[in-house]
Amino acid sequence: MKVFMKTICASVVLLSLITGCAGKKAAQRDDAEILHQNQDILTQVIIYDVFSPPVASRIYAYSSLASYEAVRFAREGRPSITEKLNGFGKMPQPVKGKEYNYTLAATKAFFTVVRMVKVFSVDSLSAYENSVYGNFRETLDDSTYQRSVAFGDTVAKVILARAKADGYLKSRGKPKYLGSIEPGKWRPTPPDYLDGVEWCWNTMMPLALDSAAQFMPPRPPKYSKDTLSAFYKGAREVFETGIHLTDEQKEIARFWDDNPFTIEHSGHLMMGKKKITPGGHWMGIAAIAAKQTQADPVKTAQGYALTAIALYDAFIACWDEKYRSSVVRPVTVVNELIDRNFIPFLQTPPFPEYPSGHSSITASASTVLTHLYGDNFAFQDTSDLRYIGMQRHFNSFGEAAAEASVSRLYGGIHYRLSVDEGARQGKKIGAHIIRRLR
Numbered sequence: 001m002k003v004f005m006k007t008i009c010a011s012v013v014l015l016s017l018i019t020g021c022a023g024k025k026a027a028q029r030d031d032a033e034i035l036h037q038n039q040d041i042l043t044q045v046i047i048y049d050v051f052s053p054p055v056a057s058r059i060y061a062y063s064s065l066a067s068y069e070a071v072r073f074a075r076e077g078r079p080s081i082t083e084k085l086n087g088f089g090k091m092p093q094p095v096k097g098k099e100y101n102y103t104l105a106a107t108k109a110f111f112t113v114v115r116m117v118k119v120f121s122v123d124s125l126s127a128y129e130n131s132v133y134g135n136f137r138e139t140l141d142d143s144t145y146q147r148s149v150a151f152g153d154t155v156a157k158v159i160l161a162r163a164k165a166d167g168y169l170k171s172r173g174k175p176k177y178l179g180s181i182e183p184g185k186w187r188p189t190p191p192d193y194l195d196g197v198e199w200c201w202n203t204m205m206p207l208a209l210d211s212a213a214q215f216m217p218p219r220p221p222k223y224s225k226d227t228l229s230a231f232y233k234g235a236r237e238v239f240e241t242g243i244h245l246t247d248e249q250k251e252i253a254r255f256w257d258d259n260p261f262t263i264e265h266s267g268h269l270m271m272g273k274k275k276i277t278p279g280g281h282w283m284g285i286a287a288i289a290a291k292q293t294q295a296d297p298v299k300t301a302q303g304y305a306l307t308a309i310a311l312y313d314a315f316i317a318c319w320d321e322k323y324r325s326s327v328v329r330p331v332t333v334v335n336e337l338i339d340r341n342f343i344p345f346l347q348t349p350p351f352p353e354y355p356s357g358h359s360s361i362t363a364s365a366s367t368v369l370t371h372l373y374g375d376n377f378a379f380q381d382t383s384d385l386r387y388i389g390m391q392r393h394f395n396s397f398g399e400a401a402a403e404a405s406v407s408r409l410y411g412g413i414h415y416r417l418s419v420d421e422g423a424r425q426g427k428k429i430g431a432h433i434i435r436r437l438r
Contacts, residue, residue, distance in 0.1 A: 032300045038067065038106075039283060039287060042059070042119075043276065043280045043283065045119055046119075046277060047276055048124070051260065053278055053279055053357065057312040057361075058312060060280075060283055060304075062117055062159050063113045064305040065081060065082055066110050067106040068298075069109065069159070072301070074297055074298055075298040081306075082158075084437050085208055086208070087166065092155060100151060102148070107132055108148070108156070109159070110152075113160060170203070171198075177199035186328050189329050196323070197349070197350050200323075201315060201319035201320075206312075206316050215429055215432070217355050217422070217424065219325070220325050221234065223328070225337060232337070234416060234417055235333040237416055242344060245345060245410060249410040250410070252392075252403055252407045253345050253346055253410040254388065254390065255388070256281075257411065258384075259275060275384075276383065281383045281384060282366075282369075283307060284381075285379070285383055286304055286307040288383070289377065290303050299372075303373075310430050314426050315360075315361060318426075319357075321355060322351055327352055327353040329348050330344065331343075331344050344411060344412025346411030349413065354418045355425060356423075358405060359414075359419045359422025363425070364426035365397075366398050367397075367427055368434060377396055379393075381393070381400060401423070405419045
């Protein structure tokens with residue numbers, strides 16, 4: 001909690017520096033930084049509240065879309081994104097001839113949505129939000145301030161109407177998923193043998209996909225103990241890779257772990273460790289790209305929105321297949337058929353194996369980011385720096401996604417086929433989103 005509150009306080013101080021000397025109209029660069037700070041605070045809340053990766057992607061998606069739909073009017077002619085997606089009502093328009101601050105409207109829309117999509121630590125947001133609104137009050141006349149806040153609130157209501165009908169509330173009442181003892185089927189894995197996470201996520205209404213199964217991957221290999229079978233060879237590769245990991249492979253696995261909650265054991269002592277979600281990692285990369293290109297507020301908000309859409313729909317499609325095929329995790333197979341003492345380098349997350357979620361969502365996100373910022377976009381990925389003290393350099397978004405994908409093989413939690421098929425699925429999803437929004 002101390003770390004979380006320090007981050008909130010630091011953001012309040014930074015916000016004051018951004019807006020304190022701006023006069024009546026803040027510069028566009030300052031407005032973009034406010035949007036970055038809004039997203040960063042949300043990531044801190046998601047980490048603190050320990051949302052599962054699919055649920056986190058939903059929060060990012062609705063809040064980022066709200067921000068974009070409010071701020072897009074700061075640049076003439078910028079189209080609505082939601083009007084090309086599934087299930088949204090018509091977005092409100094600002095009154096012609098009236099003055100608005102669209103960054104303030106976007107901030108209001110963003111946090112109104114964040115608070116209503118069941119984020120728990122709403123009280124922890126208050127200090128930051130009050131600072132944001134206070135600074136705008138100092139730089140705007142009262143009528144412009146009130147008009148902008150009201151516009152953001154109206155945008156948020158349209159976003160929230162869609163969120164209320166997307167299937168999330170119904171999914172909360174589902175029974176636990178405990179897998180099966182049938183050979184080849186997923187069952188809870190060590191060390192904590194948790195039940196399957198979000199097993200009915202495929203019932204969520206996609207944003208851009210026609211259905212959860214639109215880009216269904218090929219059928220996975222059938223379970224077999226035959227040492228010459230594709231299934232056994234896949235498990236054997238995980239084992240051989242895991243016991244011969246290089247220092248570089250270990251670093252890659254750690255860097256892309258992004259497991260939001262791992263439980264460490266020491267005798268009878270158990271300690272939970274919170275980290276960024278895989279979706280949060282890619283929202284961080286979207287922030288890096290926007291800052292590196294000095295993107296204006298509209299382009300910044302667009303980058304966040306498209307990345308969040310790519311993550312959200314990829315989770316729906318990936319989870320659809322995970323619980324359809326319900327493939328057993330490598331640790332279970334290796335312990336039963338190869339080495340009973342084998343422990344994967346990374347802690348296996350609690351859901352079925354095929355395909356790799358990291359591979360699907362990172363390929364989807366990297367595809368839309370490449371569309372926005374170009375093929376050869378070199379960047380230093382510092383998204384995880386404050387959490388695990390690590391950063392890595394990449395020459396493109398695709399290179400980062402490919403490394404994130406293979407990291408799951410190094411971590412001992414996915415077969416190679418699953419990371420390959422997950423990446424193929426994600427690329428198709430990202431390309432579909434681009435086509436639909438174009």
